[in-house]
Amino acid sequence: MDELRGKAASWHFDDENVVIQYNSRWRTHALLKVLARCEIPVPAIAAVDFTSAGKKGWQLQLRLRERADPYAAVGALLAQKGQPFLLSGGPDTELLAEYHADQLRLAVDAAQRSDTLRPAEEFALGLVPPVPLHIQTSEGTAMFDGETIRLEWSDDASSRKTKKRRVAYALKDIERVDWVPEGPSTEGYLRVVTWEADADAKSAKPSKDLACLLTEDSAKQDAWTLVMAATVTAHLWAKTDRPAERAQLTATPDTGPQIVYDRIRELGRLHKEGLLTDEEFASKKAELLDRL
Template identity: 50%
Template sequence: MDELQGHQGVWRFDGETISIHYRTGWRADPFLTALGQCHLPVAALSQVEFTPCGVRGKSWRLQLRLHDRVDPFSAVGAALTGRGHPFVLTGDSRTELLAEYYADQFSAAAETARGTDPVPAEQLATRLVPPLPLHVQVAEGTAFFDGETVRLVWSGWAAGSRKRKNQRREFPLPTIRSVEWTPSDGWNEAYLRVVTHDSGSTPVTKPGKDLNCLLTDSSRKEEGRMLLMAATVTAYLWARESAAPAPLTAGAEGPGQLGAGTDAPVPSAAEKTVYDRIRELGRLRDEGLLTEEEFQAKKTELLDRL
């Protein structure tokens, strides 16, 4: 297996997968250090861009662009550029010809992969993130994800009184619409926010008091870990959405479909989300976090969406 050395790490290619191992050390990007390594199937590539050093001897640049809903890192970290982007490699003139050769090989392999049975893009995304469970500790506390539930625990020294009083909050994956990562702007701390399907009816509060948020101390190391957590949850959200059964079309028959036989209709993705949310509300009611009146009101509201 050949390898290409660059400023951000080492890329190896076996014809089907690009194995990326990121550099460590005090000069390395904290996000790439937290990611550690990534194994990218060429089937995920939509475009390969190579920029040579040029007359001024600047670094060559090799960037891989992925199909829609395959790159969870860029989806949550729109500010990722240059040295902090997981699919960008730069280097000096000594390795320019090798880098250009790699770019051609990646492009050819991606073109060949397009002619084979495609893997759903959303399923590819989960191959790029770290293995589960994933646990991230920051100034306010910890974030935990096991593929089914996101758990925020406020046990750190930076947690405010409201969060310490509540201690923790759990978000089953079906109740999550998205996970946002907001980097520090120099004045405000970076934070991760879990956006649920019913967040629209929840008043927006400051991240330090928001029970859907986990703050960092704005160190680049903590920010990198938080971005990794947000990207990992996003990848599994995409995979779950792609695996949801499609709505039935008129006249369709077969197992789990309308037509001959007695099988029940397969619920649509929207219906399944509503039913999952009602089950979650029932659990909150059983635990005493919702009254029966609140549960019934929210249940009616959700059913009205169908």
């Protein structure tokens, strides 16, 4: 397995995966320390970006397919040093880094041409910790078991929260999970947003919001709440990994020959993109052909 070492991590390459081992040095971003290791299948990658900055070194970044990267979905406010799929290094290793970027692009192109490309949502689950996941902040704890996220507050939380003590939200009721890191003028927090939450609830002050878990003056707490937000997001995606068009195609179609042919072509496209299994494609295609 080939290796490329950078400032914050070492990347290992084979024909199927990019395995990232993050450094544990004190200068390494807290999120990377929390993740420790990450394995990215080549078919999860949409693009490979390589940038040379001359004497300042180089940067190699993986951009994953839509709905494959839960960290990017919830961590848009991350500083560059906290990007988990970005590696930078000095000018002495630039040629090696560029070589690996070129080889990886070839592997990604081959995967994208494959007829068995898996849905992006499946990769997202492999990039987050296994459940149950339990985290702790200065205000309390959050636990997610794959179906329900539970927030519980310590005695240091606001009186509204300590009076309630704990709440639980089923995955089916969650629209999204927001994450905001602590800043000079902002509280850091994890917020569960449900489908039924009104505008006032979505904008409530985090210290009073029963759907929020605060962080306080801790990069590690910010990192763990981001990981929790990404984990819940990945499971949300996995629950909705079949688009509305799939449901439409499995409904009873019109019977005109041209419409049937159009639907068969559309089924073929969804099958190629990995949105229909071989069995689903064959069954529905046979049903449509019977209508001719």
